[in-house]
Amino acid sequence: MRVVSLVPSLTEAVAVTGRELLVGVTDWCSEPGDLDVARIGGTKNPDVARIVGLRPDLVIANEEENREADLAALRAAGVAVRVTEVRSVPQAFDELRHLLTEDLELSPPLWLAEAEEAWAGLVPAPTPLRAVVPIWRRPWMVLGRDTFAGDVLRRLGVEPVHATHPERYPAIPIEELRAERPDLVVLPDEPYRFTADDGPEAFPGVPAALVSGRHLTWYGPSLAEAPAVLTAALRNALPHPDAQGGTTP
The missing domain is CATH 3.40.50.1980 (Nitrogenase molybdenum iron protein domain)
Known part of the structure; x- marks a missing residue:
């Protein structure tokens, strides 16, 4: 074939x-x-x-x-x-x-x-973190409803703030994103290559997790290691290692 x-x-x-x-x-x-x-x-x-x-x-x-x-x-x-x-x-x-x-x-x-x-071995988080999850900048676009990456994060104890938005990838002004007062900002390195500077610049005072876009958005062999890789990145971004709510891969 x-x-x-x-x-x-x-x-x-x-x-x-x-x-x-x-x-x-x-x-x-x-x-x-x-x-x-x-x-x-x-x-x-x-x-x-x-x-x-x-x-x-x-x-x-x-x-x-x-x-x-x-x-x-x-x-x-x-x-x-x-x-x-x-x-x-x-x-x-x-x-x-x-x-x-x-x-x-x-x-x-x-x-x-x-x-x-x-993925079957994950323990649900008792209190999910609310997160803004941008996928693009200029304009700012975020995860909305019904997305694979959103489901990945939800299973790791992170609830995208815009998960109920009518659009799947809505464009949201940065002022509105900041007004959500999220617990966390999740910044993947694809499709837009966010860097460690983007979080503090755009969301001052909010913990920012720079994560592997391949592990967040790809569905293939990377799924086997995604829970451990993403959980480590999320926890490292928080003030206290155990603040994510108990999700363990």
């Missing part, structure tokens, strides 16, 4: 499980670092003609990462497209298992079982 992946998370998942299947990936597919296959453009602007020329049996996409117009163009060219939807940790596991074992007919990978075990 010949596979083109338009999603960095899924590229990693397929490469770790059945690398020989991949014939094309996006320019943003950075894991694994030694992947040597055709690059077909970005997630939002793939080279449709180049993809068709690779003669894939299946193109893997995601309803959030990729544009419907590009997927429609691939289908019109006779290419099979599998569109995933991942808005929670359980849904990520379901999609990964279906994609790898049914669509691609690969053996169930050990890393997927390890990831499910890691």
Whole structure:
């Protein structure tokens, strides 16, 4: 089977499980670092003609990462497209298992079982921390409703302040973000590369956790270590190591 992946998370998942299947990936597919296959453009602007020329049996996409117009163009060219939807940790596991074992007919990978075990072992926090979770700056955009990253944080004892906002990734003026008086600001290093200076500058006096965007937003092999990596980053940002409320990976 010949596979083109338009999603960095899924590229990693397929490469770790059945690398020989991949014939094309996006320019943003950075894991694994030694992947040597055709690059077909970005997630939002793939080279449709180049993809068709690779003669894939299946193109893997995601309803959030990729544009419907590009997927429609691939289908019109006779290419099979599998569109995933991942808005929670359980849904990520379901999609990964279906994609790898049914669509691609690969053996169930050990890393997927390890990831499910890691998330099943979490102890719920009695009192979640309220957090502003920006994903972009200029303008400021944050996690809103029904997002995978929001569900990840919720399972680690952190409740995004805008989790009930009508939009999934609303743009919120910085004054309004500060007015929420959050317990914590969570700053991932992707898609916008927040740095340690962004928190104190934009949210003076509020603890800021700089976290790995790959562990917060990717659904693939990184899920196995995400609970431990993210919990450590969140706790390190707080005045007291045990102030997060008891969540333990």
